[in-house]
Amino acid sequence: MSNLLKDDPTPLDFEVGPIRPPSEARSLLVRVSRNCPWNKCTFCPVYKKRKFSRRPVEDVEADIEAMGRVRDRLLDVAAERSGSGGMTQQVIHRVMQDAPLHAGIGQVALFLASGGKTVFLQDANSLLLKPPDLARVVRKIKEVFPEVERITSYARSQTLARTPVEGLAELLEAGLNRIHVGLETGSDTLLKRVRKGCTKDQHIRGGRNVIDAGMELSEYVMPGLGGVNLWEEHADETADALNQINPHFIRLRSLGLRSGTGLREEFDAAGFDPLDDDGVVREIRRFINGLDSIRSRVVSDHILNLLEEVEGELPGDKQRLLDVLDGYLELPDEDRLMFQLGRRMGALRSVEELDAPRIRQQLAPVVQQAQAHPEGPAALIRELITRFI
Numbered sequence: 001m002s003n004l005l006k007d008d009p010t011p012l013d014f015e016v017g018p019i020r021p022p023s024e025a026r027s028l029l030v031r032v033s034r035n036c037p038w039n040k041c042t043f044c045p046v047y048k049k050r051k052f053s054r055r056p057v058e059d060v061e062a063d064i065e066a067m068g069r070v071r072d073r074l075l076d077v078a079a080e081r082s083g084s085g086g087m088t089q090q091v092i093h094r095v096m097q098d099a100p101l102h103a104g105i106g107q108v109a110l111f112l113a114s115g116g117k118t119v120f121l122q123d124a125n126s127l128l129l130k131p132p133d134l135a136r137v138v139r140k141i142k143e144v145f146p147e148v149e150r151i152t153s154y155a156r157s158q159t160l161a162r163t164p165v166e167g168l169a170e171l172l173e174a175g176l177n178r179i180h181v182g183l184e185t186g187s188d189t190l191l192k193r194v195r196k197g198c199t200k201d202q203h204i205r206g207g208r209n210v211i212d213a214g215m216e217l218s219e220y221v222m223p224g225l226g227g228v229n230l231w232e233e234h235a236d237e238t239a240d241a242l243n244q245i246n247p248h249f250i251r252l253r254s255l256g257l258r259s260g261t262g263l264r265e266e267f268d269a270a271g272f273d274p275l276d277d278d279g280v281v282r283e284i285r286r287f288i289n290g291l292d293s294i295r296s297r298v299v300s301d302h303i304l305n306l307l308e309e310v311e312g313e314l315p316g317d318k319q320r321l322l323d324v325l326d327g328y329l330e331l332p333d334e335d336r337l338m339f340q341l342g343r344r345m346g347a348l349r350s351v352e353e354l355d356a357p358r359i360r361q362q363l364a365p366v367v368q369q370a371q372a373h374p375e376g377p378a379a380l381i382r383e384l385i386t387r388f389i
């Protein structure tokens with residue numbers, strides 16, 4: 001089999017940005033702009049010290065064509081290997097070995113292996129492109145990858161709030177059918193404190209514009225962001241904002257105090273008092289309890305979330321979600337600590353797994369170590385969390 005990357009005479013190069021939402025882990029990544037136009041949120045480390053720019057549409061179109069060529073080559077390799085023309089684990093493994101030459105090629109392989117139906121537009125706020133330019137990019141994706149069914153993008157509420165519904169509807173018509181928004185909180189006090197650069201009202205108007213245009217809307221909430229002082233306001237105001245938006249998805253993405261961020265510096269200078277894991281679960285309980293009269297899917301798909309089981313459809317699953325949270329909060333102190341440590345170490349994923357004697361045996365010494373930590377168990381858990389981020 002020829003070497004997919006090294007022997008290829010045609011240009012296979014294209015740009016890939018640094019992040020995508022967890023739900024887009026297997027999507028084709030098309031970079032339409034670079035970095036974040038706002039770049040000031042105190043909890044966010046991603047694009048710091050990098051300047052925002054819109055990429056010329058011609059360059060993005062050339063990237064999409066290059067990805068199309070990669071797709072064709074990958075399918076040739078898969079046919080050589082398996083005779084069926086399909087992507088196999090072996091082919092993906094082979095591509096991943098070559099991928100250091102270009103990380104995006106491994107992403108194309110993942111996209112194909114997952115059915116080749118979803119695309120994510122990078123980076124932080126693609127809606128800042130002129131609507132005709134963005135529509136052109138989306139149409140190019142549909143032309144080169146006609147089997148794609150879902151095209152999504154991040155967008156800031158501040159931008160969405162001033163984008164006319166008709167403009168969003170045109171983008172939907174072109175094929176952009178889902179928007180991810182980092183709502184984080186509905187509390188104006190907290191939005192200001194973390195320098196989110198928008199208000200609760202803009203979150204609501206931006207979200208409603210997306211819904212009214214007929215697109216799917218995914219709103220990210222950040223449990224823990226209010227810390228000890230603002231957790232109740234954070235929970236109540238966020239629930240109130242989402243009750244007014246009624247998004248398709250509410251996704252939990254818990255706060256991580258990442259190094260290099262303003263919030264981490266505040267914490268180091270004793271200016272931010274974070275909630276411990278139990279406090280975050282209590283906050284999520286209050287938040288879920290406040291969600292009312294909406295039809296949204298709650299998703300807990302971020303690695304920093306303690307409880308993955310907080311997932312379900314509202315309104316029908318609301319009581320079950322509260323029961324999951326209460327079930328955790330009613331555990332004995334030592335079991336809650338054991339679960340927190342086990343989850344952060346990757347030893348378990350659900351509370352039920354605490355029933356396994358093997359897991360308890362494995363985690364008992366870590367619980368002792370955490371209890372003996374000079375700054376308390378929460379400090380050890382914070383150390384473990386930083387390994388994930």
Ligand code: SF4
Nearest residue numbers: 036039040041044124
């Ligand atoms: S708008 Fe998003 S990407 Fe930009 S700084 Fe804030 S959280 Fe980070």
